[in-house]
Amino acid sequence: MQIERGPTKTLISMASLFLLLFLPHLFFLQSTEAAAATSAGSIVFTTLGRSRYSFDIFSLSIASQFDSISLSQETQLTDGVSVNFNGFFPSSNTILYVSERNGTHHLLLDLLPSIEQVTLPPHSVFADSGKTRFDLTPHLSPVSMKDRPSLSGENLIYVSTHVPSSSPRKSWAGVYSTHISTLHTKRLTPDVVADFSPAISPSGYWTVVASLSAWSREVEELNTDLYLFRTSDGSQRTFIEHHAGWPCWADDSTLYFHRRDESGWWGVYKAVLSVTGDLISLISVNRITPTGFHAFTPAASPGLPGVVAIATRRPDSKYRHIELVDLRNEGNYSYIEVTRTVNPLSHHYNPFISPDGSRIGYHRCRGGSNGNPPLLFENLRSIAPEEFSLFRFDGSFPSISPDGKHVAFVNLPGVYVANTDGSGSVREIFSGNAFPTAWDWKREGVIYTSYGQEFASESTKVDIISLYIGNNNAETVIKKLTTGGNNNAFPSPSPDGKWIVFRSGRSGHKNLYIMDSSKGEFAGLYQLTEGPWTDTMCNWSPDGEWIAFSSNRDNPGGDGFAIYMVHPNGTGLRRVVYTGEGGRANHPIFSPDSKKLVFTSDYAGVSAEPISNPHHYQPYGDIFTINIDGSGIRRLTHNSYEDGTPAWTKYFLEPKDVSESLKGSAFCGFDDCHWLNVEARQNKIGGTSC
Numbered sequence: 001m002q003i004e005r006g007p008t009k010t011l012i013s014m015a016s017l018f019l020l021l022f023l024p025h026l027f028f029l030q031s032t033e034a035a036a037a038t039s040a041g042s043i044v045f046t047t048l049g050r051s052r053y054s055f056d057i058f059s060l061s062i063a064s065q066f067d068s069i070s071l072s073q074e075t076q077l078t079d080g081v082s083v084n085f086n087g088f089f090p091s092s093n094t095i096l097y098v099s100e101r102n103g104t105h106h107l108l109l110d111l112l113p114s115i116e117q118v119t120l121p122p123h124s125v126f127a128d129s130g131k132t133r134f135d136l137t138p139h140l141s142p143v144s145m146k147d148r149p150s151l152s153g154e155n156l157i158y159v160s161t162h163v164p165s166s167s168p169r170k171s172w173a174g175v176y177s178t179h180i181s182t183l184h185t186k187r188l189t190p191d192v193v194a195d196f197s198p199a200i201s202p203s204g205y206w207t208v209v210a211s212l213s214a215w216s217r218e219v220e221e222l223n224t225d226l227y228l229f230r231t232s233d234g235s236q237r238t239f240i241e242h243h244a245g246w247p248c249w250a251d252d253s254t255l256y257f258h259r260r261d262e263s264g265w266w267g268v269y270k271a272v273l274s275v276t277g278d279l280i281s282l283i284s285v286n287r288i289t290p291t292g293f294h295a296f297t298p299a300a301s302p303g304l305p306g307v308v309a310i311a312t313r314r315p316d317s318k319y320r321h322i323e324l325v326d327l328r329n330e331g332n333y334s335y336i337e338v339t340r341t342v343n344p345l346s347h348h349y350n351p352f353i354s355p356d357g358s359r360i361g362y363h364r365c366r367g368g369s370n371g372n373p374p375l376l377f378e379n380l381r382s383i384a385p386e387e388f389s390l391f392r393f394d395g396s397f398p399s400i401s402p403d404g405k406h407v408a409f410v411n412l413p414g415v416y417v418a419n420t421d422g423s424g425s426v427r428e429i430f431s432g433n434a435f436p437t438a439w440d441w442k443r444e445g446v447i448y449t450s451y452g453q454e455f456a457s458e459s460t461k462v463d464i465i466s467l468y469i470g471n472n473n474a475e476t477v478i479k480k481l482t483t484g485g486n487n488n489a490f491p492s493p494s495p496d497g498k499w500i501v502f503r504s505g506r507s508g509h510k511n512l513y514i515m516d517s518s519k520g521e522f523a524g525l526y527q528l529t530e531g532p533w534t535d536t537m538c539n540w541s542p543d544g545e546w547i548a549f550s551s552n553r554d555n556p557g558g559d560g561f562a563i564y565m566v567h568p569n570g571t572g573l574r575r576v577v578y579t580g581e582g583g584r585a586n587h588p589i590f591s592p593d594s595k596k597l598v599f600t601s602d603y604a605g606v607s608a609e610p611i612s613n614p615h616h617y618q619p620y621g622d623i624f625t626i627n628i629d630g631s632g633i634r635r636l637t638h639n640s641y642e643d644g645t646p647a648w649t650k651y652f653l654e655p656k657d658v659s660e661s662l663k664g665s666a667f668c669g670f671d672d673c674h675w676l677n678v679e680a681r682q683n684k685i686g687g688t689s690c
C-alpha cells in the first residue's frame, strides 16, 4: 500500500497547462556523491510481506526409474537465519543461494554436512580450507542486490544491481561473472538492457538470460526475450525467442522457459536449438504444460533427462507447489507432486535440480517453530552510516514519536504503537481501517491518521482523526477533525503544532488543504493547491518552510506521480522528483534538517521477474533520498520487493535488529501473487497493476 491511485477522469485545465509549460524541469543526474553528512538520524520503511518471509531452502532426493519417479522426505538445507532463497546445486552436496542476513545481500555457498561423500565443485577455493561456508561476493557492495547465482567451473554467474543504469526507470539488474579465486568480475550484460534469470549451459559455454530492453511498468509478467551469450565474456550475444522468461537448460541444445499466454495462463515451453560452434539457431518451440492451471519457473538437469521441475498454481489449491513433469512417455506426460503431499498449506518457490539428477531443491517459509522470530526493526546496511541508520519495519506507515521512544504504525485494519527499543508489548490504539500515522510535534501522545478506505475515489468516506493515547493503559481519545468524509487523508502537522496539511477530495479532485490541528476544519480551512488532478501524501518540513507532496499534475488523471514542494503560503511550487511519463515517486518525507527528502520510487525499475517472488503490487518500489533542489539522488534499497512508506527521524536508532514476539501462525503471513489466483483470472478481476 504505497501508491495513491489517481482519479479516473479529469480535465486538463488552463491551470494545469500553465504548470506543464512553466514548471522547472528537473532531471536526474546519475547517482551522485553523497553530500556531506549533516543529519544523524534513522530511516525506517516498510517492505510488503518481507518481514514474514523466513525463507529457507529445502530439498528432497529423487529416485528415477525407467518409468517412475519417487521422492524422499523433505530436508532443510539452509540454517534458518534471515531469508535464504533462489538456490542452485553446484554439486549434489553443495548449495549456492542468496541470503539477506546481516542486512545485506550475499551469495553463499555451503558444504552440506549431512552428506558423507562430499564431492566439492571442481575448485581449489573450497578444497582443504576447513570451512563449510563461503561468501562468494565479498568484493561487491553489500547493499546491492545479488540474485539467481549459478556456478560453472570457476565462474560464478549472477544478477547484481551494483552499477546504476543510465536513465530513470531502467532496471539496474545486469548479469555478472566473478572468477571465484581471483574475484575478477565482468559485466556480461550490455549497458543498454537489463538481464534477469541467467542459466549456464551444462557445458558451461553458453549462458541464457531473460532480457528486458524497455520497461513499461509491467508488474506481473515482464516483456522479456531470451538471449544467449558466451559465459566467458558475454560475446556472441544471440536472440533466441520473444516473450519468454526464466530459462533453464536440459542439455546443451534444449531449453525450457515460461510465458503467460493470451488467455492468461502461465505455461512451460521447450525450445530446441541447433548449435554449431558459435552459430546458434532456434529449431522449435513447443508448449509442455496445458492450460487450465498455471505452470512456471521451470528447472531441468542433464542428470534427469526427460524430466522438468515446475512451480504450479492449480485451481484446487491456493498454494504454489513444486511438481515434476515426466516427459519421457511421448504423448502422455505425467505430473508428480513434490511438495503438496509434504506441506499442502505453504507456498514453494523456484525449483532447481542437482547436476546428477539426485536432488530437487526450492525455498519456502520455514514456519514459526523453526528459526528466529520476525523482526520489528530489521537493520539494513546503510549507504551513509554516519548520516542515518536504515531499518525495514514490520508494519506500514511507521512514524517515530518526537522523543524517539515510540513508533506508530498501521497493520490494516488497525493503528498500533510499539517502543522503538522493542521493550514492552505492541499496543493497538485504534481498531478501524486507518492510514497513515503522524505524531504531533508539540502535544505529547497525539497521533494523526485518517479513518476509512485506502486507495479510494474522491467521494469515499475518509476523515482525519487525532488519537490521544495518554499513558500506557489509557483508552485512546478519538477526535474527528474533518467532516463530510470526502476522502480527507494523509494529515501532516506543522512543526509548531498549530496546523495540519492534508489532502481532500471535497472539490471533486484531491488537492491539499490546511486546517487548525486541534479544532480541525470547523475553525476554517485554507486551500493550498487547486487543480483537476491528484495532490496527496503531503509532509510538512521540520523547519516549517515547505510542504512536499506527490502529484499526477504532469498528466492529470494518469497514474504517474512526481514529487513537488510548495511553501505553506502557496508560493514557490516546484517539482523535485520526476521519473518520466507514467513514472512513480511517492511518499516524500523530509530529513530532520529539512534539506533532503526520502521517498519511494520506480527510479531503478524492477530487479527480478515478479513471478519468482510472493506478491508485490509494485515490485519496482525502492527507497531513495534526494536533496530538495533535485540533486544528489541516492538509492538506499536494492531488492525485487515493494518498499514504501518511509519515515526519517532525527534520532539515531542503534543499527541492530529488534525482534518482536509473535504467535507461530503469523510467521509466514504473506500472499502469493494475487494475479495467479485462478478465480481472479477467470473473472478478469485480477490482472491490473496496482
Ligand SMILES: *[C@@H]1O[C@H](CO)[C@@H](O)[C@H](O)[C@H]1NC(C)=O
Residues within 6 Å of the ligand: 102, 381
Ligand atoms: C555484519 O555487518 C556489520 C556492519 O553492519 C559488519 O561489521 C559485520 O562484519 C557483518 N557480519 C557478518 C558476519 O557479515
Ligand SMILES: *[C@@H]1O[C@H](CO)[C@@H](O)[C@H](O)[C@H]1NC(C)=O
Residues within 6 Å of the ligand: 332, 334
Ligand atoms: C498415461 O500414463 C499413466 C501413468 O503414468 C497411465 O496410468 C495412463 O493409463 C496413461 N494414459 C495413456 C492414454 O496412455
Ligand SMILES: *[C@@H]1O[C@H](CO)[C@@H](O)[C@H](O)[C@H]1NC(C)=O
Residues within 6 Å of the ligand: 545, 567, 568, 569, 570, 571
Ligand atoms: C511565503 O513563504 C515563504 C517561505 O516561508 C517566504 O519566503 C515568502 O516570502 C512568503 N511569500 C509571501 C507572499 O508571503
